[in-house]
Amino acid sequence: MLVLHTAATPNGKKVSIALAELGLDYETRVVRLLKGQQFEEAFLALNPNHKIPVLEDEGQAIWESGAILFHLGEKYDPEGLILPKDPQLRMQALQMTFFQTGGVGPNLGRYGEAFQKEGEKNAEMIEIFGRELERLMSVLERMLADGRDYLIGPYSIGDIMHYPWLVLAQDAGLPWLLERESVVEWLARIGQRPAVQAGMAVPG
Numbered sequence: 001m002l003v004l005h006t007a008a009t010p011n012g013k014k015v016s017i018a019l020a021e022l023g024l025d026y027e028t029r030v031v032r033l034l035k036g037q038q039f040e041e042a043f044l045a046l047n048p049n050h051k052i053p054v055l056e057d058e059g060q061a062i063w064e065s066g067a068i069l070f071h072l073g074e075k076y077d078p079e080g081l082i083l084p085k086d087p088q089l090r091m092q093a094l095q096m097t098f099f100q101t102g103g104v105g106p107n108l109g110r111y112g113e114a115f116q117k118e119g120e121k122n123a124e125m126i127e128i129f130g131r132e133l134e135r136l137m138s139v140l141e142r143m144l145a146d147g148r149d150y151l152i153g154p155y156s157i158g159d160i161m162h163y164p165w166l167v168l169a170q171d172a173g174l175p176w177l178l179e180r181e182s183v184v185e186w187l188a189r190i191g192q193r194p195a196v197q198a199g200m201a202v203p204g
């Protein structure tokens with residue numbers, strides 16, 4: 001049985017979406033991040049980097065959301081539903097996965113920290129990460145400019161990687177996202193998928 005260690009955060013939801021897309025059964029274990037459970041010895045034995053998500057599969061603990069999605073695609077996706085079979089598209093899906101973990105993920109994470117901070121906010125942090133996020137949104141906009149439905153054409157792990165993070169930015173009303181129509185439409189398209197709705201609801 002697959003075991004997903006997760007929390008109600010965008011990185012955890014990437015994995016529950018992928019599991020739902022592939023129709024896989026799994027057990028959910030919620031890690032209470034605010035209580036520091038990610039620093040407990042049992043969890044550190046799974047992930048020395050003390051972060052969710054972690055997926056246990058046949059005794060192997062896999063961490064880093066991109067690696068987990070790639071693993072699921074390699075092992076459980078015979079139809080190429082989230083990891084295309086075509087070698088070029090497969091590489092592009094991987095490329096967008098790395099792009100997310102090196103770009104939108106950390107920048108939106110740091111921006112969110114500065115943006116949500118109680119009391120006096122660090123205007124410089126908001127400016128630096130906001131400017132980079134605006135640039136990253138332009139990259140996505142450029143990719144979607146030819147009217148394709150998803151980032152690489154067909155739906156893939158590259159879309160799943162971005163979705164839970166960008167809906168947060170959208171819900172927060174961040175203008176550099178909302179003013180990009182093709183990006184908003186792309187997110188809406190992903191959000192209509194039943195598996196995405198199911199995955200976003202985990203953990204309940």
Ligand SMILES: N[C@@H](CCC(=O)N[C@@H](CS)C(=O)NCC(=O)O)C(=O)O
Nearest residue numbers: 009011038050051052053064065066
């Ligand atoms: N690059 C990692 C990031 C994972 C991550 O940042 N997880 C956060 C929740 S969204 C976490 O567990 N933070 C707890 C901590 O840093 O102690 C991935 O993509 O899996």
